[in-house]
Amino acid sequence: MRLRILTALTGVVCFAADYTPEAVEAGKAQFLDACAACHGTNGEGGIGPSLVDGREVRRADDEQLFKSIRQGVPGADMPPFSFPDQQVWNLVGFVRSLSAPAVEANLDGDVAAGEALFFGAGGCVECHRIRGRGGPLGPDLSRIGASRRIDQIREALLDPNARITAGFEAATLDGNVRAVVKNHTNFSAQVLDSFGQLHLLRGDELERLRFEGESWMPRDVATRLEDDLVRDLVAFLSRQAPR
Ligand code: HEC
Ligand code: HEC
Structure with missing residues:
Protein backbone atom coordinates (compact mmCIF):
# COMPACT_ATOMS: atom_id res chain seq x y z
CA MET A 1 0.00 0.00 0.00
CA PRO A 101 8.71 11.22 7.71
CA ALA A 102 6.83 14.44 8.41
CA VAL A 103 5.80 14.87 4.77
CA GLU A 104 3.68 11.71 5.00
CA ALA A 105 1.99 12.60 8.23
CA ASN A 106 -1.55 13.65 8.77
CA LEU A 107 -1.54 17.35 9.64
CA ASP A 108 -4.10 20.07 9.86
CA GLY A 109 -2.01 23.26 10.08
CA ASP A 110 -2.21 26.11 7.59
CA VAL A 111 0.86 25.78 5.33
CA ALA A 112 0.57 29.26 3.80
CA ALA A 113 0.32 30.90 7.21
CA GLY A 114 3.35 28.90 8.36
CA GLU A 115 5.34 30.05 5.34
CA ALA A 116 4.44 33.70 5.98
CA LEU A 117 5.56 33.32 9.56
CA PHE A 118 8.81 31.60 8.63
CA PHE A 119 9.86 34.31 6.18
CA GLY A 120 8.27 37.11 8.21
CA ALA A 121 7.38 37.77 11.82
CA GLY A 122 8.72 34.43 13.08
CA GLY A 123 12.27 35.55 12.31
CA CYS A 124 13.30 32.04 11.25
CA VAL A 125 14.78 33.12 7.93
CA GLU A 126 17.42 35.13 9.77
CA CYS A 127 19.18 31.82 10.51
CA HIS A 128 17.64 29.16 8.25
CA ARG A 129 17.64 28.72 4.50
CA ILE A 130 14.86 27.23 2.48
CA ARG A 131 15.54 26.89 -1.25
CA GLY A 132 18.55 29.18 -1.12
CA ARG A 133 16.96 32.01 0.83
CA GLY A 134 17.99 32.81 4.42
CA GLY A 135 20.86 33.05 6.90
CA PRO A 136 23.68 30.57 7.52
CA LEU A 137 23.62 30.00 11.27
CA GLY A 138 20.98 27.24 11.37
CA PRO A 139 20.55 24.07 9.31
CA ASP A 140 19.17 24.35 5.78
CA LEU A 141 15.53 23.28 6.11
CA SER A 142 14.80 22.71 2.41
CA ARG A 143 14.34 18.95 2.93
CA ILE A 144 13.31 18.79 6.57
CA GLY A 145 9.92 17.22 5.76
CA ALA A 146 11.63 14.19 4.26
CA SER A 147 14.41 13.82 6.80
CA ARG A 148 12.55 14.29 10.08
CA ARG A 149 9.41 13.05 11.74
CA ILE A 150 6.72 15.42 12.99
CA ASP A 151 7.66 14.84 16.62
CA GLN A 152 11.29 15.74 15.83
CA ILE A 153 10.30 19.00 14.12
CA ARG A 154 8.01 19.91 16.98
CA GLU A 155 10.70 19.15 19.53
CA ALA A 156 13.25 21.26 17.60
CA LEU A 157 10.90 24.23 17.95
CA LEU A 158 9.62 23.74 21.47
CA ASP A 159 12.62 22.22 23.21
CA PRO A 160 15.66 23.05 21.05
CA ASN A 161 18.25 21.98 23.59
CA ALA A 162 16.85 18.48 23.88
CA ARG A 163 18.88 17.52 20.80
CA ILE A 164 21.33 19.75 18.98
CA THR A 165 21.80 19.07 15.28
CA ALA A 166 25.35 17.88 14.57
CA GLY A 167 27.60 20.64 13.21
CA PHE A 168 25.50 23.41 14.77
CA GLU A 169 26.89 23.72 18.25
CA ALA A 170 26.58 27.35 19.31
CA ALA A 171 29.67 29.42 20.09
CA THR A 172 30.68 33.08 20.20
CA LEU A 173 33.67 34.25 18.20
CA ASP A 174 35.83 37.11 19.49
CA GLY A 175 33.35 37.86 22.24
CA ASN A 176 30.51 39.15 20.07
CA VAL A 177 30.00 37.27 16.81
CA ARG A 178 27.47 34.45 16.77
CA ALA A 179 28.83 31.29 15.21
CA VAL A 180 28.36 27.54 14.98
CA VAL A 181 31.09 24.97 15.29
CA LYS A 182 31.16 22.59 12.33
CA ASN A 183 33.74 20.32 13.91
CA HIS A 184 36.59 20.58 16.33
CA THR A 185 39.39 18.69 18.04
CA ASN A 186 41.61 19.74 20.92
CA PHE A 187 43.87 21.49 18.41
CA SER A 188 41.62 23.06 15.80
CA ALA A 189 38.06 24.07 15.02
CA GLN A 190 36.09 24.89 11.91
CA VAL A 191 33.66 27.67 12.68
CA LEU A 192 30.95 29.33 10.60
CA ASP A 193 29.89 32.81 11.70
CA SER A 194 26.52 34.50 11.26
CA PHE A 195 27.85 36.41 8.24
CA GLY A 196 28.50 33.13 6.46
CA GLN A 197 32.26 33.39 6.91
CA LEU A 198 34.16 30.16 7.61
CA HIS A 199 37.11 30.27 10.04
CA LEU A 200 39.74 27.66 10.72
CA LEU A 201 41.15 28.17 14.22
CA ARG A 202 44.31 26.41 15.34
CA GLY A 203 46.16 26.16 18.64
CA ASP A 204 46.00 29.43 20.59
CA GLU A 205 43.40 30.81 18.19
CA LEU A 206 40.90 28.49 19.87
CA GLU A 207 40.80 31.04 22.68
CA ARG A 208 38.79 33.28 20.36
CA LEU A 209 35.97 30.78 20.74
CA ARG A 210 33.50 30.48 23.61
CA PHE A 211 31.04 27.59 23.57
CA GLU A 212 27.51 28.59 24.56
CA GLY A 213 26.34 25.16 25.66
CA GLU A 214 22.85 25.96 24.32
CA SER A 215 21.30 26.16 20.87
CA TRP A 216 21.04 29.50 19.01
CA MET A 217 17.42 28.56 18.39
CA PRO A 218 15.18 31.06 20.14
CA ARG A 219 14.10 29.54 23.42
CA ASP A 220 10.76 31.28 23.49
CA VAL A 221 9.05 29.97 20.35
CA ALA A 222 6.36 28.31 22.46
CA THR A 223 5.64 31.39 24.55
CA ARG A 224 5.99 33.87 21.68
CA LEU A 225 3.71 32.01 19.29
CA GLU A 226 0.21 30.75 19.93
CA ASP A 227 -0.41 27.02 19.58
CA ASP A 228 -2.06 27.32 16.19
CA LEU A 229 0.89 29.32 14.85
CA VAL A 230 3.33 26.65 16.01
CA ARG A 231 1.07 24.11 14.30
CA ASP A 232 1.17 26.18 11.07
CA LEU A 233 4.97 26.36 11.19
CA VAL A 234 5.19 22.60 11.69
CA ALA A 235 2.80 22.07 8.77
CA PHE A 236 4.89 24.35 6.51
CA LEU A 237 8.18 22.70 7.50
CA SER A 238 6.70 19.24 7.01
CA ARG A 239 5.94 20.07 3.39
CA GLN A 240 9.59 20.91 2.66
CA ALA A 241 10.45 17.70 0.82
CA PRO A 242 11.26 18.32 -2.84
CA ARG A 243 11.41 15.21 -4.98
C1 HEC B 1 2.03 -6.61 27.27
C2 HEC B 1 2.83 -5.69 26.52
C3 HEC B 1 2.39 -5.36 25.11
C4 HEC B 1 1.18 -4.88 24.67
C5 HEC B 1 -0.09 -4.64 25.51
C6 HEC B 1 1.32 -4.63 23.28
N1 HEC B 1 2.57 -4.96 22.86
FE1 HEC B 1 3.30 -4.78 20.97
N2 HEC B 1 5.03 -5.66 21.55
C7 HEC B 1 5.36 -6.01 22.83
C8 HEC B 1 6.67 -6.63 22.83
C9 HEC B 1 7.40 -7.15 24.05
C10 HEC B 1 7.10 -6.64 21.49
C11 HEC B 1 8.43 -7.20 20.96
C12 HEC B 1 8.21 -8.54 20.38
C13 HEC B 1 9.51 -9.08 19.83
O1 HEC B 1 10.39 -9.36 20.64
O2 HEC B 1 9.61 -9.16 18.62
C14 HEC B 1 6.05 -6.01 20.72
C15 HEC B 1 6.12 -5.81 19.34
C16 HEC B 1 5.20 -5.07 18.62
C17 HEC B 1 5.33 -4.73 17.23
C18 HEC B 1 6.48 -5.12 16.33
C19 HEC B 1 6.13 -6.48 15.84
C20 HEC B 1 7.03 -6.90 14.75
O3 HEC B 1 6.62 -6.80 13.60
O4 HEC B 1 8.14 -7.35 15.07
C21 HEC B 1 4.23 -4.00 16.89
C22 HEC B 1 3.91 -3.40 15.53
C23 HEC B 1 3.40 -3.90 18.06
N3 HEC B 1 4.04 -4.56 19.10
C24 HEC B 1 2.21 -3.24 18.10
C25 HEC B 1 1.34 -3.30 19.18
C26 HEC B 1 0.01 -2.77 19.16
C27 HEC B 1 -0.62 -2.04 17.98
C28 HEC B 1 -0.53 -3.04 20.38
C29 HEC B 1 -1.92 -2.73 20.86
C30 HEC B 1 -3.01 -3.31 20.11
C31 HEC B 1 0.48 -3.72 21.16
N4 HEC B 1 1.59 -3.86 20.40
C32 HEC B 1 0.31 -4.12 22.47
C33 HEC B 1 4.58 -5.83 23.94
C34 HEC B 1 3.27 -5.40 23.93
C1 HEC C 1 19.36 32.84 15.92
C2 HEC C 1 19.32 31.80 14.93
C3 HEC C 1 18.05 30.97 14.77
C4 HEC C 1 16.76 31.41 14.65
C5 HEC C 1 16.23 32.83 14.67
C6 HEC C 1 15.95 30.21 14.45
N1 HEC C 1 16.73 29.11 14.47
FE1 HEC C 1 16.12 27.18 14.18
N2 HEC C 1 18.00 26.53 14.58
C7 HEC C 1 19.09 27.32 14.76
C8 HEC C 1 20.25 26.49 15.01
C9 HEC C 1 21.68 26.99 15.25
C10 HEC C 1 19.80 25.16 14.96
C11 HEC C 1 20.66 23.90 15.17
C12 HEC C 1 20.88 23.64 16.65
C13 HEC C 1 19.70 22.94 17.24
O1 HEC C 1 19.50 21.75 16.96
O2 HEC C 1 18.96 23.58 18.01
C14 HEC C 1 18.37 25.21 14.69
C15 HEC C 1 17.57 24.12 14.52
C16 HEC C 1 16.27 24.15 14.00
C17 HEC C 1 15.50 23.00 13.58
C18 HEC C 1 15.97 21.54 13.64
C19 HEC C 1 16.71 21.24 12.39
C20 HEC C 1 17.11 19.78 12.30
O3 HEC C 1 18.23 19.53 11.86
O4 HEC C 1 16.33 18.92 12.68
C21 HEC C 1 14.29 23.46 13.15
C22 HEC C 1 13.13 22.64 12.61
C23 HEC C 1 14.30 24.89 13.30
N3 HEC C 1 15.52 25.28 13.81
C24 HEC C 1 13.26 25.74 12.95
C25 HEC C 1 13.23 27.10 13.25
C26 HEC C 1 12.04 27.93 13.10
C27 HEC C 1 10.70 27.45 12.59
C28 HEC C 1 12.41 29.18 13.49
C29 HEC C 1 11.54 30.42 13.59
C30 HEC C 1 10.48 30.36 14.56
C31 HEC C 1 13.82 29.13 13.86
N4 HEC C 1 14.27 27.86 13.70
C32 HEC C 1 14.57 30.24 14.28
C33 HEC C 1 19.13 28.70 14.74
C34 HEC C 1 18.03 29.52 14.66
Whole structure:
Protein backbone atom coordinates (compact mmCIF):
# COMPACT_ATOMS: atom_id res chain seq x y z
CA MET A 1 0.00 0.00 0.00
CA ARG A 2 1.21 3.44 -0.81
CA LEU A 3 0.62 6.78 0.79
CA ARG A 4 -0.46 9.65 -1.34
CA ILE A 5 -0.36 13.22 -0.25
CA LEU A 6 -3.29 15.43 -1.04
CA THR A 7 -3.04 19.16 -0.69
CA ALA A 8 -6.44 20.72 -0.76
CA LEU A 9 -6.90 24.24 -2.10
CA THR A 10 -7.20 25.53 1.42
CA GLY A 11 -3.62 24.47 2.12
CA VAL A 12 -4.91 21.86 4.51
CA VAL A 13 -2.83 18.76 4.10
CA CYS A 14 -3.99 15.27 4.80
CA PHE A 15 -2.58 11.89 4.17
CA ALA A 16 -5.02 10.04 2.09
CA ALA A 17 -5.36 6.70 0.48
CA ASP A 18 -5.56 3.69 2.67
CA TYR A 19 -5.24 5.41 6.00
CA THR A 20 -7.53 8.34 6.18
CA PRO A 21 -6.91 10.86 8.96
CA GLU A 22 -10.05 9.47 10.61
CA ALA A 23 -8.65 5.93 10.53
CA VAL A 24 -5.34 7.07 12.01
CA GLU A 25 -7.19 9.08 14.64
CA ALA A 26 -9.35 6.05 15.53
CA GLY A 27 -6.22 3.90 15.63
CA LYS A 28 -4.61 6.35 18.01
CA ALA A 29 -7.52 6.15 20.46
CA GLN A 30 -7.35 2.37 20.41
CA PHE A 31 -3.62 2.44 20.78
CA LEU A 32 -3.92 4.49 23.97
CA ASP A 33 -6.36 1.90 25.34
CA ALA A 34 -4.70 -1.33 24.33
CA CYS A 35 -1.05 -0.72 23.54
CA ALA A 36 0.30 2.36 25.32
CA ALA A 37 0.88 0.51 28.58
CA CYS A 38 3.68 -1.42 26.90
CA HIS A 39 4.72 0.77 23.95
CA GLY A 40 4.33 4.24 25.53
CA THR A 41 1.65 6.83 24.75
CA ASN A 42 3.55 8.10 21.72
CA GLY A 43 4.85 4.69 20.74
CA GLU A 44 8.24 5.65 22.15
CA GLY A 45 8.65 2.31 23.89
CA GLY A 46 8.61 0.97 27.44
CA ILE A 47 8.10 -2.68 28.28
CA GLY A 48 7.60 -3.17 24.54
CA PRO A 49 9.95 -1.78 21.89
CA SER A 50 9.75 1.71 20.39
CA LEU A 51 7.47 1.77 17.36
CA VAL A 52 8.78 5.18 16.31
CA ASP A 53 12.33 4.45 15.25
CA GLY A 54 12.30 0.68 15.40
CA ARG A 55 13.66 -1.06 12.36
CA GLU A 56 11.10 -3.86 12.76
CA VAL A 57 8.26 -1.56 11.92
CA ARG A 58 10.01 0.08 8.98
CA ARG A 59 10.85 -3.23 7.44
CA ALA A 60 7.49 -4.90 8.03
CA ASP A 61 4.85 -4.42 5.34
CA ASP A 62 1.28 -3.63 6.32
CA GLU A 63 0.17 -7.26 6.22
CA GLN A 64 2.97 -8.23 8.58
CA LEU A 65 2.05 -5.49 11.02
CA PHE A 66 -1.56 -6.65 10.82
CA LYS A 67 -0.47 -10.17 11.62
CA SER A 68 1.75 -9.10 14.54
CA ILE A 69 -1.17 -7.27 16.11
CA ARG A 70 -3.80 -9.93 15.41
CA GLN A 71 -1.66 -12.91 16.40
CA GLY A 72 0.87 -11.34 18.73
CA VAL A 73 4.52 -12.25 18.61
CA PRO A 74 4.95 -15.88 19.67
CA GLY A 75 7.67 -16.35 22.24
CA ALA A 76 7.72 -12.64 23.13
CA ASP A 77 5.49 -10.57 25.38
CA MET A 78 3.40 -9.16 22.56
CA PRO A 79 -0.11 -10.56 23.13
CA PRO A 80 -2.62 -11.31 20.35
CA PHE A 81 -5.62 -8.96 19.86
CA SER A 82 -8.91 -10.24 18.54
CA PHE A 83 -10.26 -6.85 17.39
CA PRO A 84 -12.38 -6.68 14.21
CA ASP A 85 -10.29 -6.34 11.02
CA GLN A 86 -11.11 -2.67 10.52
CA GLN A 87 -9.86 -1.81 13.98
CA VAL A 88 -6.62 -3.68 13.42
CA TRP A 89 -6.11 -1.79 10.12
CA ASN A 90 -6.68 1.47 11.98
CA LEU A 91 -3.95 0.44 14.42
CA VAL A 92 -1.64 -0.42 11.52
CA GLY A 93 -2.31 3.06 10.08
CA PHE A 94 -1.49 4.69 13.37
CA VAL A 95 1.66 2.61 13.94
CA ARG A 96 2.81 3.54 10.41
CA SER A 97 2.23 7.22 11.04
CA LEU A 98 4.54 7.08 14.06
CA SER A 99 7.66 6.36 12.03
CA ALA A 100 6.72 8.17 8.82
CA PRO A 101 8.71 11.22 7.71
CA ALA A 102 6.83 14.44 8.41
CA VAL A 103 5.80 14.87 4.77
CA GLU A 104 3.68 11.71 5.00
CA ALA A 105 1.99 12.60 8.23
CA ASN A 106 -1.55 13.65 8.77
CA LEU A 107 -1.54 17.35 9.64
CA ASP A 108 -4.10 20.07 9.86
CA GLY A 109 -2.01 23.26 10.08
CA ASP A 110 -2.21 26.11 7.59
CA VAL A 111 0.86 25.78 5.33
CA ALA A 112 0.57 29.26 3.80
CA ALA A 113 0.32 30.90 7.21
CA GLY A 114 3.35 28.90 8.36
CA GLU A 115 5.34 30.05 5.34
CA ALA A 116 4.44 33.70 5.98
CA LEU A 117 5.56 33.32 9.56
CA PHE A 118 8.81 31.60 8.63
CA PHE A 119 9.86 34.31 6.18
CA GLY A 120 8.27 37.11 8.21
CA ALA A 121 7.38 37.77 11.82
CA GLY A 122 8.72 34.43 13.08
CA GLY A 123 12.27 35.55 12.31
CA CYS A 124 13.30 32.04 11.25
CA VAL A 125 14.78 33.12 7.93
CA GLU A 126 17.42 35.13 9.77
CA CYS A 127 19.18 31.82 10.51
CA HIS A 128 17.64 29.16 8.25
CA ARG A 129 17.64 28.72 4.50
CA ILE A 130 14.86 27.23 2.48
CA ARG A 131 15.54 26.89 -1.25
CA GLY A 132 18.55 29.18 -1.12
CA ARG A 133 16.96 32.01 0.83
CA GLY A 134 17.99 32.81 4.42
CA GLY A 135 20.86 33.05 6.90
CA PRO A 136 23.68 30.57 7.52
CA LEU A 137 23.62 30.00 11.27
CA GLY A 138 20.98 27.24 11.37
CA PRO A 139 20.55 24.07 9.31
CA ASP A 140 19.17 24.35 5.78
CA LEU A 141 15.53 23.28 6.11
CA SER A 142 14.80 22.71 2.41
CA ARG A 143 14.34 18.95 2.93
CA ILE A 144 13.31 18.79 6.57
CA GLY A 145 9.92 17.22 5.76
CA ALA A 146 11.63 14.19 4.26
CA SER A 147 14.41 13.82 6.80
CA ARG A 148 12.55 14.29 10.08
CA ARG A 149 9.41 13.05 11.74
CA ILE A 150 6.72 15.42 12.99
CA ASP A 151 7.66 14.84 16.62
CA GLN A 152 11.29 15.74 15.83
CA ILE A 153 10.30 19.00 14.12
CA ARG A 154 8.01 19.91 16.98
CA GLU A 155 10.70 19.15 19.53
CA ALA A 156 13.25 21.26 17.60
CA LEU A 157 10.90 24.23 17.95
CA LEU A 158 9.62 23.74 21.47
CA ASP A 159 12.62 22.22 23.21
CA PRO A 160 15.66 23.05 21.05
CA ASN A 161 18.25 21.98 23.59
CA ALA A 162 16.85 18.48 23.88
CA ARG A 163 18.88 17.52 20.80
CA ILE A 164 21.33 19.75 18.98
CA THR A 165 21.80 19.07 15.28
CA ALA A 166 25.35 17.88 14.57
CA GLY A 167 27.60 20.64 13.21
CA PHE A 168 25.50 23.41 14.77
CA GLU A 169 26.89 23.72 18.25
CA ALA A 170 26.58 27.35 19.31
CA ALA A 171 29.67 29.42 20.09
CA THR A 172 30.68 33.08 20.20
CA LEU A 173 33.67 34.25 18.20
CA ASP A 174 35.83 37.11 19.49
CA GLY A 175 33.35 37.86 22.24
CA ASN A 176 30.51 39.15 20.07
CA VAL A 177 30.00 37.27 16.81
CA ARG A 178 27.47 34.45 16.77
CA ALA A 179 28.83 31.29 15.21
CA VAL A 180 28.36 27.54 14.98
CA VAL A 181 31.09 24.97 15.29
CA LYS A 182 31.16 22.59 12.33
CA ASN A 183 33.74 20.32 13.91
CA HIS A 184 36.59 20.58 16.33
CA THR A 185 39.39 18.69 18.04
CA ASN A 186 41.61 19.74 20.92
CA PHE A 187 43.87 21.49 18.41
CA SER A 188 41.62 23.06 15.80
CA ALA A 189 38.06 24.07 15.02
CA GLN A 190 36.09 24.89 11.91
CA VAL A 191 33.66 27.67 12.68
CA LEU A 192 30.95 29.33 10.60
CA ASP A 193 29.89 32.81 11.70
CA SER A 194 26.52 34.50 11.26
CA PHE A 195 27.85 36.41 8.24
CA GLY A 196 28.50 33.13 6.46
CA GLN A 197 32.26 33.39 6.91
CA LEU A 198 34.16 30.16 7.61
CA HIS A 199 37.11 30.27 10.04
CA LEU A 200 39.74 27.66 10.72
CA LEU A 201 41.15 28.17 14.22
CA ARG A 202 44.31 26.41 15.34
CA GLY A 203 46.16 26.16 18.64
CA ASP A 204 46.00 29.43 20.59
CA GLU A 205 43.40 30.81 18.19
CA LEU A 206 40.90 28.49 19.87
CA GLU A 207 40.80 31.04 22.68
CA ARG A 208 38.79 33.28 20.36
CA LEU A 209 35.97 30.78 20.74
CA ARG A 210 33.50 30.48 23.61
CA PHE A 211 31.04 27.59 23.57
CA GLU A 212 27.51 28.59 24.56
CA GLY A 213 26.34 25.16 25.66
CA GLU A 214 22.85 25.96 24.32
CA SER A 215 21.30 26.16 20.87
CA TRP A 216 21.04 29.50 19.01
CA MET A 217 17.42 28.56 18.39
CA PRO A 218 15.18 31.06 20.14
CA ARG A 219 14.10 29.54 23.42
CA ASP A 220 10.76 31.28 23.49
CA VAL A 221 9.05 29.97 20.35
CA ALA A 222 6.36 28.31 22.46
CA THR A 223 5.64 31.39 24.55
CA ARG A 224 5.99 33.87 21.68
CA LEU A 225 3.71 32.01 19.29
CA GLU A 226 0.21 30.75 19.93
CA ASP A 227 -0.41 27.02 19.58
CA ASP A 228 -2.06 27.32 16.19
CA LEU A 229 0.89 29.32 14.85
CA VAL A 230 3.33 26.65 16.01
CA ARG A 231 1.07 24.11 14.30
CA ASP A 232 1.17 26.18 11.07
CA LEU A 233 4.97 26.36 11.19
CA VAL A 234 5.19 22.60 11.69
CA ALA A 235 2.80 22.07 8.77
CA PHE A 236 4.89 24.35 6.51
CA LEU A 237 8.18 22.70 7.50
CA SER A 238 6.70 19.24 7.01
CA ARG A 239 5.94 20.07 3.39
CA GLN A 240 9.59 20.91 2.66
CA ALA A 241 10.45 17.70 0.82
CA PRO A 242 11.26 18.32 -2.84
CA ARG A 243 11.41 15.21 -4.98
C1 HEC B 1 2.03 -6.61 27.27
C2 HEC B 1 2.83 -5.69 26.52
C3 HEC B 1 2.39 -5.36 25.11
C4 HEC B 1 1.18 -4.88 24.67
C5 HEC B 1 -0.09 -4.64 25.51
C6 HEC B 1 1.32 -4.63 23.28
N1 HEC B 1 2.57 -4.96 22.86
FE1 HEC B 1 3.30 -4.78 20.97
N2 HEC B 1 5.03 -5.66 21.55
C7 HEC B 1 5.36 -6.01 22.83
C8 HEC B 1 6.67 -6.63 22.83
C9 HEC B 1 7.40 -7.15 24.05
C10 HEC B 1 7.10 -6.64 21.49
C11 HEC B 1 8.43 -7.20 20.96
C12 HEC B 1 8.21 -8.54 20.38
C13 HEC B 1 9.51 -9.08 19.83
O1 HEC B 1 10.39 -9.36 20.64
O2 HEC B 1 9.61 -9.16 18.62
C14 HEC B 1 6.05 -6.01 20.72
C15 HEC B 1 6.12 -5.81 19.34
C16 HEC B 1 5.20 -5.07 18.62
C17 HEC B 1 5.33 -4.73 17.23
C18 HEC B 1 6.48 -5.12 16.33
C19 HEC B 1 6.13 -6.48 15.84
C20 HEC B 1 7.03 -6.90 14.75
O3 HEC B 1 6.62 -6.80 13.60
O4 HEC B 1 8.14 -7.35 15.07
C21 HEC B 1 4.23 -4.00 16.89
C22 HEC B 1 3.91 -3.40 15.53
C23 HEC B 1 3.40 -3.90 18.06
N3 HEC B 1 4.04 -4.56 19.10
C24 HEC B 1 2.21 -3.24 18.10
C25 HEC B 1 1.34 -3.30 19.18
C26 HEC B 1 0.01 -2.77 19.16
C27 HEC B 1 -0.62 -2.04 17.98
C28 HEC B 1 -0.53 -3.04 20.38
C29 HEC B 1 -1.92 -2.73 20.86
C30 HEC B 1 -3.01 -3.31 20.11
C31 HEC B 1 0.48 -3.72 21.16
N4 HEC B 1 1.59 -3.86 20.40
C32 HEC B 1 0.31 -4.12 22.47
C33 HEC B 1 4.58 -5.83 23.94
C34 HEC B 1 3.27 -5.40 23.93
C1 HEC C 1 19.36 32.84 15.92
C2 HEC C 1 19.32 31.80 14.93
C3 HEC C 1 18.05 30.97 14.77
C4 HEC C 1 16.76 31.41 14.65
C5 HEC C 1 16.23 32.83 14.67
C6 HEC C 1 15.95 30.21 14.45
N1 HEC C 1 16.73 29.11 14.47
FE1 HEC C 1 16.12 27.18 14.18
N2 HEC C 1 18.00 26.53 14.58
C7 HEC C 1 19.09 27.32 14.76
C8 HEC C 1 20.25 26.49 15.01
C9 HEC C 1 21.68 26.99 15.25
C10 HEC C 1 19.80 25.16 14.96
C11 HEC C 1 20.66 23.90 15.17
C12 HEC C 1 20.88 23.64 16.65
C13 HEC C 1 19.70 22.94 17.24
O1 HEC C 1 19.50 21.75 16.96
O2 HEC C 1 18.96 23.58 18.01
C14 HEC C 1 18.37 25.21 14.69
C15 HEC C 1 17.57 24.12 14.52
C16 HEC C 1 16.27 24.15 14.00
C17 HEC C 1 15.50 23.00 13.58
C18 HEC C 1 15.97 21.54 13.64
C19 HEC C 1 16.71 21.24 12.39
C20 HEC C 1 17.11 19.78 12.30
O3 HEC C 1 18.23 19.53 11.86
O4 HEC C 1 16.33 18.92 12.68
C21 HEC C 1 14.29 23.46 13.15
C22 HEC C 1 13.13 22.64 12.61
C23 HEC C 1 14.30 24.89 13.30
N3 HEC C 1 15.52 25.28 13.81
C24 HEC C 1 13.26 25.74 12.95
C25 HEC C 1 13.23 27.10 13.25
C26 HEC C 1 12.04 27.93 13.10
C27 HEC C 1 10.70 27.45 12.59
C28 HEC C 1 12.41 29.18 13.49
C29 HEC C 1 11.54 30.42 13.59
C30 HEC C 1 10.48 30.36 14.56
C31 HEC C 1 13.82 29.13 13.86
N4 HEC C 1 14.27 27.86 13.70
C32 HEC C 1 14.57 30.24 14.28
C33 HEC C 1 19.13 28.70 14.74
C34 HEC C 1 18.03 29.52 14.66
